[in-house]
Amino acid sequence: MLLNDNVILITGAGGGLGSTAALALAKHGAHIILLDKHIPKLEAVYDAITDAGGPEPIMYPFDLAGANESDYQELADRIEEKYGALQGLLHSAVEFSHFTPLSQISTKDWWQSLHVNLNAPFLLCRMLLPLLEKSPHASVVMTSDSSARTAPAYSGAYGVAKIALEGFAKILAEELESANTVRVNTLIPGPVNSPLRKRAYPAEDKSRLPAMESLAAVYLYLFSAQSLGVTGQTIDARTFHL
Template sequence: MTDLDIPRLLAYRPEPGAFDERVILVTGAADGIGRAVAEACAAAGAIVVLLDKDLKGLEAVYDRIEQAGHPQPAIYPLNLEGATVKDYGDLAENIRDSLGRLDGLVLNAGWAGALMPMKNYDPELWFKVINSNLHGPFFLTQAVLPLLEASPTGSLVVSTQNARKAFWGAFGMAKAAQDGLIDILSHEHRNEPRFLHVNGIDTGPVRTRFRAGHYPGENPDLLPEPEAVVGPYLYFLDPGDRTTTGLNISLEGQVPVPHAAS
């Protein structure tokens, strides 16, 4: 956790031109928080690489960014569940060849599979969930680390979640491991010349398809929209901050809900 002022982080927006020419890769960019973060980065001037398994969703986000007059994004369809180490290496090579750099990575994609007791967990489902939420993010990060290290202000932001709860199984264990990824990488990259910002954001409940799929009885009007939580992502990706690293902040209970009074 951190003593950063959460309301100020939620309201944070970069200075005009701060993200110009920055290249930022966002996973899970077709919907929800990933979409909102990708669109906010593009609005701030970044070239955004949109990664998701949902090609139609990616195309819709691409069109929204382009129609808004922001820098032209790139689409990279990839399913973390079945991607290989070579697939991630190819992705890094494509970014290097086509864009020449990578300044930020947002690990946001997530898939929980099914909620069930550990004793009933299907081994095949276990491997799929672990691949999507642990192996995939790790090998993707490993593949693009040389690009992030080469950036004057490289940043890695992880969408974390406290899922160490009954019935969350492989997803809960993978999210706990992502917390460890933040700790390990932030310590390995604290010193120049390889300094890399590595931080996490647990947004708490947000109005997304992921949330609705696991809490079907919940009233979505009582949850904040994804756009309400982009401020901290922009702060951690902003090249003006050269020191903040190793934090994993929680926004739960602090994000305004527009419909709460109705």
Template sequence: MPLSHQVILITGAGGGLGATAALTLAKRGAHVILLDNKIPKLEAVYDKIVEAGAPEPILYPFDLAGASENDFQELANRIDEKYGSLQGVLHSAVEFSGFTPISLLGTKEWGHALNVNLNGPFLLCRVLLPVLQKSPHASIVFISDSSARNAPAYSGAYGVSKFAVEGLAKILAEEVESTGKIRVNIMVPGPVDSPLRKKAYPGVDNSKLPSMESLAPVYLYLFGPQSIGVNGQVIDARTFHL
């Protein structure tokens, strides 16, 4: 159980990749904090983790798009009070409504996507950095996208936010490097058979793609001791090997 003393917060924990990561890390002994705004999905992930005999997770219903700065700070305070430190954050929450030309992109859609995909991760990092600093080693992982990071046409607010979140990750990685405690990396899952992929490409047989469970070794590496000292890197699951 190499992660038995790790406390890891996962956003979008009710979604496909977030839920997969939560179950993967919990099975290795991590105490996971499941954060999502969809309570039934959170409860389903909770049940799977408990059924697997892993440490009981914490459910934390939270709306990244609608939460205030005080809500973010309260989350950090609760983690600090309960655990005293934090060893990992996985930014897996994502908002994607569909492919849209910039000329037709509504202000509400634009703002919502950026709040979930960019502003939420920024605010979380800001309030959680002091708690992460209390751990000898901590890992922050941002999930990017193999297609959006090339800024293709019609990727809209989703594409812009993924481009921007990689910049946020790179800047943060340089800022925390001198402490030697926190590492910040970007994970690119590549095309996998996930709910997001099915929503984006409904006419494609996505079942032929790698499963979400195939990403397990990457999650375990990024939050495990083998990645200590690895900072500011883009880890592509398609080419990943230990």
């Protein structure tokens, strides 16, 4: 049980890669805080974890798009009250509907995408960093996109946010490196058969893509002692190997 007694918060835990990570990490003993705005999806992941014999997770309904600073502080306070510290934080929530020219994105959609994909990871890191620093070793993982660095046309606010998120992760990693307690890395899942991929490329033959469960090993690596000393890195699941 490589993650026995580790407490890990996962955003977007109700579906897609977030639920995949939650199940994979819980199987190795982690206590998962499932954060998502969709309660039925949270309940489904909760049941899947307990049915598999994992530690009982915590469901925390939370709307990243509508939350304010006090909501984030309340989340941090509740985690501190129950657990005292935090060993992991996975930013897996995503806001993306379809590819759109920048000239056609509404102001509302622009701000909502930036808020979920960029501002929420910043606010969570800022509020939860004191709890992460209480652990001898803690891991923060940002989820990016394989196309972020190429800034493809029509990727809109989602593309802008992912470019900025990778920069944010590197800055935070460098700021925390000297303390040697919290490591910060970025995960590139690559094309997998996920709900996000289905929205982005509806005509694609998904049977040719790896299953989301293929990412279990890289999630375990990033949150276990296997990655101690690794920080400020971008880990591409397509080329990952121990």
